Amino acid sequence: MKILRKPSQILGYNVDCFSFEQALEYAVLSSGQIVTINPEMIMNAQKDKHFSKVLSEAELVLADGVGVEIGLKLLGVNCKRIPGVEFGQALLREYSQLDKSVAFIGAKSDIVNKAVENMKKMYPQLNVVYIHDGYFNDAEQLYEQLEKVRPDLILVALGSPKQEFFIYNLKERLPNSLMIGLGGSFDVWAGAVKRAPVLFQKIGMEWFYRTVLEPKRLKRIFPTLPLFILKVLKERSELNVK
Ligand code: UDP
DSSP: OOOOOOOEEETTEEEOOOOHHHHHHHHHTOOEEEEEEOHHHHHHHHHOHHHHHHHHTOSEEEEOSHHHHHHHHHTTOOOOOOOHHHHHHHHHHHHHHTTOEEEEEESOHHHHHHHHHHHHHHSTTOEEEEEEOSOOSOHHHHHHHHHHHOOSEEEEESOTTHHHHHHHHHTTTSTTOEEEEOTTHHHHHTTSSOOOOHHHHHTTOHHHHHHHHSGGGHHHHTTHHHHHHHHHHHHHHHHTOO
């Protein structure tokens, strides 16, 4: 029996606080859009009503980063983060075992090809039916190609909000496919970008490690993250959370 969704709310947006295993079980039985949400996306949605609609209509929303986990904690909700890069890989494992087809869209051409090659080494039964880099002008062309091959799972790594819009505009045309936006995951799978050491991941400081290595990411954290926390604190006092 399919688990029921009972999303928690943060600043008016849904987050499905499933465990990793529950989320995987739910996803495999679903179709539509999975969003891996972070504070930047929530702040962006508050300024962009189209993006807001995309987030509100997603079939599953996972707390990708520590920011959303902390925000929900402030609202009295325990929600363990589910990193998109790990969830995407778990989906590949499941879909290869179920002999279902997969598409990879996003990143530079050599990166996406290398990511596919590495994932096939990991899951030899993986049935990849479509690969496209993420630097295209005409999404319609990709949509038409995808409608022909009808992949069961479509991984989209274009960064946010591009990937969320790409999926939103596709999901009605492929109602049986499951689609997920995965940010920089193909770079990780290709071995071009390393994840932080496990210790940093465990204590929720992966963002800190990545920012030290790549200081231009700082622009994405400040002032967005502190503003997000301030908004959540305001919501907390309005909701009278103890
Ligand atoms: N990307 C892409 N097309 C674009 C812009 C970005 O395919 O027009 C890819 C980029 O090559 C990288 C990913 O999208 O692989 C975005 O990675 P980022 O680390 O910015 O993602 P996030 O931090 O949002 O998860």
